[in-house]
Amino acid sequence: MTQYRVLPGPEHFLPPAAASMGIYLPNPGEAHINGVIVPEEKAYEEAARQFLMAQVPTIFPGPLVLWAWNEKAAKKAAAVRKLYEILKECVQPGQKPMLIPMPDYRPKYPKINPEVEINPNHPNLTIWHNKIDCCMFIGVHCHQANLSLKIIRGGTSCYTVAMCAQAGHEDAMLSFRDASVEKIIKLGEWIRKLKGTVKPRLTTAKTSASN
Amino acid sequence: MSKERIKISPDLYDIMPSDYQDLVQSATYGKEDRGWKDIGTSKELIEQHSLCAGCPESMAFRYILASLPNPEDTVMVGSTGCTSLVFPMVAVHNIHSLFGNQNAIASGLKRALSVRFPDRVKDVVVLAGDGATVDIGLDMTLQAWFRQEKFTTICFDNELYANTGGQESGLMQKGFVAKMAPVGKLFDKVRLPEIARESGCHYVVNCTVSKPSLVEKVIRNSVLIAREIGPTYIQLYTPCILEIGKNSMEGLQEMRDSEKPTERFAYKEYVSEPAKQLLAELAAKDKERKAAAKQLAGKA
Numbered sequence: 001m002t003q004y005r006v007l008p009g010p011e012h013f014l015p016p017a018a019a020s021m022g023i024y025l026p027n028p029g030e031a032h033i034n035g036v037i038v039p040e041e042k043a044y045e046e047a048a049r050q051f052l053m054a055q056v057p058t059i060f061p062g063p064l065v066l067w068a069w070n071e072k073a074a075k076k077a078a079a080v081r082k083l084y085e086i087l088k089e090c091v092q093p094g095q096k097p098m099l100i101p102m103p104d105y106r107p108k109y110p111k112i113n114p115e116v117e118i119n120p121n122h123p124n125l126t127i128w129h130n131k132i133d134c135c136m137f138i139g140v141h142c143h144q145a146n147l148s149l150k151i152i153r154g155g156t157s158c159y160t161v162a163m164c165a166q167a168g169h170e171d172a173m174l175s176f177r178d179a180s181v182e183k184i185i186k187l188g189e190w191i192r193k194l195k196g197t198v199k200p201r202l203t204t205a206k207t208s209a210s211n
Numbered sequence: 212m213s214k215e216r217i218k219i220s221p222d223l224y225d226i227m228p229s230d231y232q233d234l235v236q237s238a239t240y241g242k243e244d245r246g247w248k249d250i251g252t253s254k255e256l257i258e259q260h261s262l263c264a265g266c267p268e269s270m271a272f273r274y275i276l277a278s279l280p281n282p283e284d285t286v287m288v289g290s291t292g293c294t295s296l297v298f299p300m301v302a303v304h305n306i307h308s309l310f311g312n313q314n315a316i317a318s319g320l321k322r323a324l325s326v327r328f329p330d331r332v333k334d335v336v337v338l339a340g341d342g343a344t345v346d347i348g349l350d351m352t353l354q355a356w357f358r359q360e361k362f363t364t365i366c367f368d369n370e371l372y373a374n375t376g377g378q379e380s381g382l383m384q385k386g387f388v389a390k391m392a393p394v395g396k397l398f399d400k401v402r403l404p405e406i407a408r409e410s411g412c413h414y415v416v417n418c419t420v421s422k423p424s425l426v427e428k429v430i431r432n433s434v435l436i437a438r439e440i441g442p443t444y445i446q447l448y449t450p451c452i453l454e455i456g457k458n459s460m461e462g463l464q465e466m467r468d469s470e471k472p473t474e475r476f477a478y479k480e481y482v483s484e485p486a487k488q489l490l491a492e493l494a495a496k497d498k499e500r501k502a503a504a505k506q507l508a509g510k511a
Contacts, residue, residue, distance in 0.1 A: 014384030036454065061223055061226075065220060065223065066220055066223050066227060067220065068216070068218040068219065068220045068221070073220060073491060074220050074221065074222070075222075077222045077223045078220075078222040080222070081222040081223060086350065099226055100226070101223065101226050101227055101228070103227055103228060103231050104231075104299055106299035106305075107299065108261075108297055108299045108300075109261045109296045109299075110261060111312050113228070113350065115227075117228050127259075191429060
């Protein structure tokens with residue numbers, strides 16, 4: 001069994017793909033935390049805890065939910081919005097939840113505006129700028145998510161969660177698989193359940209911007 | 212055509228950057244007679260694009276994007292160069308390929324789209340610079356034409372490698388001295404339009420982008436012919452004002468000077484026999500449609 005664990009960085013400039021270090025993906029009904037396969041229920045709790053602990057918990061919706069390709073995509077978008085509203089209602093003063101879109105995978109020149117969007121080719125810019133210390137990817141195509149998650153792990157100390165509609169992401173610190181509207185809502189319910197029980201890091205925390 | 216095809220999820224609309232909101236709301240999707248005259252009231256390219264002030268390429272981009280007959284079902288394939296900087300800022304699907312690979316990528320894409328969407332018309336348009344089309348990607352360009360792949364190839368010909376500081380390209384004119392080609396070019400400009408014709412292209416045009424109505428006609432024809440018959444090639448002069456020592460306001464005049472009858476960008480057009488027949492049929496249908504619309508309007 002591999003000793004490698006997918007932990008918040010900064011790992012180094014070119015972190016290895018977690019898959020190449022022996023981390024494998026969960027089966028249906030499971031998730032992984034730091035590369036260790038766990039029952040999905042445990043992952044909900046841990047993701048909710050990480051969100052409530054973070055100073056700037058952020059959801060990054062990608063093109064698969066930002067664009068209303070079909071009815072299912074629009075419903076997922078509605079669920080993402082609801083999750084964000086729950087997060088806002090459950091955090092404590094001093095915490096600043098954000099909802100920042102990843103509308104496009106194409107690199108933008110001369111630069112993106114990190115206040116309003118994130119780009120998978122340089123996600124660290126948005127994370128540093130907003131001091132994001134916990135984020136969740138949802139609706140991002142797998143290859144772009146893997147690229148971004150690796151860059152984030154390499155250059156920031158941000159905790160990454162992937163709500164993946166396929167088989168999950170080894171390169172996230174916590175990954176769900178088979179994402180659906182129900183699963184997004186369930187994560188929201190867990191956040192509500194843990195409201196007030198988790199102490200936020202706030203000023204004592206090392207923020208990603210310091211890296 | 213319908214705007215319904217490209218929509219932002221209503222629940223996340225407010226967080227989308229305004230560029231995307233603008234491009235979705237103000238692009239001329241769903242309009243049958245779209246064209247360059249929509250520029251100013253519609254938006255195909257955002258104002259804060261990444262090209263230099265006065266760059267003729269931005270004019271070309273606007274005219275081309277406004278002229279595509281089927282924008283929501285069109286995928287453009289770009290290559291490395293100034294054009295690739297603009298693609299994130301346009302309201303048309305696009306793919307960035309490795310330098311020179313654009314016609315190979317477009318071949319696979321066109322075939323895949325035909326299999327995936329057998330009942331829907333999907334257009335593929337390659338848009339690359341002269342370095343990608345004629346030098347590094349010539350193999351892929353020609354092979355796509357030999358195979359009679361059904362897509363349009365547009366070359367933005369600025370006669371050098373502008374993006375990297377002014378190196379010599381195959382389409383550079385003989386004797387031209389560039390910043391990074393101090394000896395001057397020793398051989399003639401490659402005659403790609405003639406090569407395209409001999410390689411099986413059914414519609415070939417060599418011109419500048421000084422006249423928007425002409426660009427509109429050429430782009431429409433090339434896309435419609437490529438859709439039905441086979442490959443088409445358009446070579447557009449989009450001078451790099453920085454590399455040829457011009458000011459922002461001088462791009463248009465440079466194009467006008469270069470399209471005079473004896474100059475290298477004098478309008479040249481080749482249309483194959485099947486393509487001529489198709490254009491005649493399309494013109495007849497268009498006339499009928501317009502007459503019917505007029506009649507209907509008269510009755511109303």
